[in-house]
Amino acid sequence: MRVVITGGGGFIGAKLAKALLARGILSGQKIARVVLADQAFPDFSQDARLERLAGDISDPAFAARAIAPDTDSIFHLAAVVSGAAEADFDLGMRVNLGGMRAVLDQVRRCAHPPRLVFASSVAAFGGQLPDVLDDSTTPAPQTSYGSQKVVSEYLVSDFSRKGYIDGRSLRLPTIVVRPGKANAAASSFASAVVREPLNGIAYECPLPPGTGVWLLSPRRVVDAFIHAHDLPAAAWGSNRALNLPGITVTVAQMIEAMGKIAGPQAVKRVSFKLDARIDAIVKTWPVRFATPRALAMGFRADPGIEAVIRDYVADEGVKVS
16 A cells, blocks of 8 residues: 655654554555655654655646555645745645645546545634534635635545545644744744743743634644544545544643643743734634534544643653753
């Protein structure tokens, strides 16, 4: 079985690759090859089944190299993040929409229709929203990033209807806690407000303490990708897009939970300075969901923000300062 992960050099892509290599099987088939397609890669494994291909997934020639005719499964994670897609419209369109189109053009050349799992986003929603969104809420994105994700969802659904792929799109909550340095994503604050103080670094949060976030941990999102892939097509029916379960947490609650783990000195490292650009983007995002369909299909949320932070400390080997 040949599995391709676009964006496989990123944080979630690398974690997904590790999980797949450890499992050794996907949908009951033995994994022979895991191909990471990205522009750069972490050095996390010397497994002979792992292949790294460097390039731009929106380039049709590179997409053809990555998605060979014998490809069985694709996890399409490659994307320009929210803040960058909003700041550079052409870049977001080229990578987020053009990348999806390049991938889908290649799947039609596969020996048999591959199974494709697409990383969409709750940025699909915006505008006038109910207090709690559910499976009947219509996507109405208010950012270029969200629009690019929704258009991609429709393409996944249509290519599935035509029988070119067996696709499924997961609308991801904000993923917390991400290690490393802050990136251009508008959601970057949600990890940094925990990560930096735990590492003994002062952090200036760009949003008010009462800002709410719908979030999911890296552990749960990797589980969700694999579970989504392994579900049979009949479990999805004609609706190939799904809101993943998550938890609603405010910035203040994240800081409080972090303080329970690292002590009051860590809390003191957080200060606030409003960034109007980030605030304008984040305000369009939904904060509360009811996800009965996802729960019935076997997807799971985290038990709480303190557990999310403790998992991050354990998984990343963080020495709490």
